[in-house]
Amino acid sequence: MPGFDLVIRNGRIIDGSGNPWYRADIGIRDGKIAYIGKIAPGEHEQEVDAAGRVVSPGFVDMHGHSDGQILQAPDAANIVEQGITTEIGGMCGVTRAPVSEKYFSQLVKYAGSMTDEAMQAEWSCLTSFGRFLDRVSELPLGTNLAAYVGHGTVRIAVMGFENRHATPEELDEMKQHVREAMESGAIGLSSGLIYPPGVYSPTEELIELSKIVAEYGGSYCSHIRNESDDVVNAVQEAIRIGRESGASVVISHHKIAGKHNWGLSETTLRIIEEANAEGVVVGLDQYPYEAGGTGLKSTIPGKYHEGGAEKLLARLRDPQTREEIKQMIMTPGGNWENLALGCGFNGIMVFARNIPGVFGITVAEYAAQKGMEPLEAMLDLVLLSEGTAGAIYSMMGSEDIERIMKHPYTMIGTDGGIIDPGYDSHPRSRATFPKVLGVYVREKQLLTLEDAIRKMTSLPAQKAGLKTKGLIREGLDADLVIFDPATVAGPATYANPHLSNVGIDYVLVNGGIAVKDSKYTGNGYGKVVRRSK
Numbered sequence: 001m002p003g004f005d006l007v008i009r010n011g012r013i014i015d016g017s018g019n020p021w022y023r024a025d026i027g028i029r030d031g032k033i034a035y036i037g038k039i040a041p042g043e044h045e046q047e048v049d050a051a052g053r054v055v056s057p058g059f060v061d062m063h064g065h066s067d068g069q070i071l072q073a074p075d076a077a078n079i080v081e082q083g084i085t086t087e088i089g090g091m092c093g094v095t096r097a098p099v100s101e102k103y104f105s106q107l108v109k110y111a112g113s114m115t116d117e118a119m120q121a122e123w124s125c126l127t128s129f130g131r132f133l134d135r136v137s138e139l140p141l142g143t144n145l146a147a148y149v150g151h152g153t154v155r156i157a158v159m160g161f162e163n164r165h166a167t168p169e170e171l172d173e174m175k176q177h178v179r180e181a182m183e184s185g186a187i188g189l190s191s192g193l194i195y196p197p198g199v200y201s202p203t204e205e206l207i208e209l210s211k212i213v214a215e216y217g218g219s220y221c222s223h224i225r226n227e228s229d230d231v232v233n234a235v236q237e238a239i240r241i242g243r244e245s246g247a248s249v250v251i252s253h254h255k256i257a258g259k260h261n262w263g264l265s266e267t268t269l270r271i272i273e274e275a276n277a278e279g280v281v282v283g284l285d286q287y288p289y290e291a292g293g294t295g296l297k298s299t300i301p302g303k304y305h306e307g308g309a310e311k312l313l314a315r316l317r318d319p320q321t322r323e324e325i326k327q328m329i330m331t332p333g334g335n336w337e338n339l340a341l342g343c344g345f346n347g348i349m350v351f352a353r354n355i356p357g358v359f360g361i362t363v364a365e366y367a368a369q370k371g372m373e374p375l376e377a378m379l380d381l382v383l384l385s386e387g388t389a390g391a392i393y394s395m396m397g398s399e400d401i402e403r404i405m406k407h408p409y410t411m412i413g414t415d416g417g418i419i420d421p422g423y424d425s426h427p428r429s430r431a432t433f434p435k436v437l438g439v440y441v442r443e444k445q446l447l448t449l450e451d452a453i454r455k456m457t458s459l460p461a462q463k464a465g466l467k468t469k470g471l472i473r474e475g476l477d478a479d480l481v482i483f484d485p486a487t488v489a490g491p492a493t494y495a496n497p498h499l500s501n502v503g504i505d506y507v508l509v510n511g512g513i514a515v516k517d518s519k520y521t522g523n524g525y526g527k528v529v530r531r532s533k
Contacts, residue, residue, distance in 0.1 A: 003043040004029050005511060011050030011482065015472040016057040016457035018450050026055065028478040031511035036474055050482050053505055056453045057470050058085025058479030059433050062285040062460040063252055063413025065091055067147050068111065069420065071122055074139035077520040078419040082433045082490065082501055085479035085509045086144040086529060088464050091252060092223040093152030093192030097132035098177050100157040107156050109309035130184030133528050141526030142514060144479070146464055148190035148221055149181035151209060155197045163200045163306040171208060178212045185530020187464045188218030188247065193225035194337040199302035203237055210245035217465060218531065221250040228257040228342050230335065235268045239275045239282055248281035250463060253415045254404055255292065255396050258342040262397035265404050272409060283463050285413035286404050288435050290396045291494065293426035296350060296389040297382050299340045301328050309387045316383050326375055343393045345374035349494060350381055351425045352389035360425065360495055392426055392494055402446055411460045412436055427497045431490025434501045438489035449485060465531045478511035
């Protein structure tokens, strides 16, 4: 047998299909899995002994946000170090492309995770989704990247942050942007319906845009309109969009927020099952934490974001409008995602890199320091950070998390991005996949190892249409993880999100060793992965 570039010997192979493990060697050549079986000694360039370890397909992150920082930090070290070899990005309706000159500055202020200077420097590659993917493909990527095009970004490019329905002409222009993205290899269309401008969009607009996605076999992936008091209706809206457009659906980071809503996952999962039985293809992803994370400005009702970030800040400075905002936040039962009431001020931990001393403290703690009412303090933090402060919101219950995780349609996703100190401090960005393996497989035995790997590999690859990813099969890409099932863990916490993962021996991306002993090697073997037309 001819020599291989790399041989992995003696591993317990869990191939991603959900089938039981088996023992075999794997021979890798030219970035592909060339042979699976017993490999005799020979002149191989490199060998790895995986005795006592599991060899699985590289993890496919069904919900990532690294595309927001990829132009500045293409190694994505914290992503690949947890075993992720392919990230599916472009989520929650926010992507860096396509942009228009008219509304470009509004997107820069809203996106937040790239500086004005970086966005301006990359202007020419952001004017279409295809140009953005072409630019990313030139970089030394730590992990493969596939991406959705963001509905919010498309809407901003056409009509900014206007709180109204699109005209027929504007809708046609949005359709052209979506079609260009799909022609360029986008996975589908993502939306973020608690965020502006997605929150301003009627269901019918999303159906019409998703019809374009359906023509290419893509999917509609949604941060649904509500994850708390109105979560059932929000799930039904996502299903309606899939039913009427013909696109398959992914419900992003499915959760039940707010203690008074815990248990509603029984209803939402039943609705998803009924939709699939009807013929609407609906999946969901999840991260294994009881707290979510997003910008602190998301605590403010969507209508006050109209016109973009500068208009929001101006409204917060106006005493009369500020009082209106406070009254709306403190009034239960509104038809919007009220994070402040759902979590309480003790349940909102703030990270603001441009405010000294505001890193990892709760709104309640900050208010006590300043001698202020918590709501006033929270609005001040939005103002002082110029809308850039991030926050961690404690809002989910363990029973819902476990019920959702066990469901056969659930995939694993980080909802995380590239860690930049002071920017993203949710541990999901570093430890999502090791935590599932360490806590929910080994400790709680909620999932078998084979089923957990399926949720991390073949299931998201199938949903995203990535035909060469997600399984250990001859001829497929040599994206592989070698880990110790007895020790694998993700110890990162909300207070210390930078703790290193444990038990990830190797991560191979397209046949190259990207991670050894849980640490990024500095070698970028990733590629842009485009969905086939």
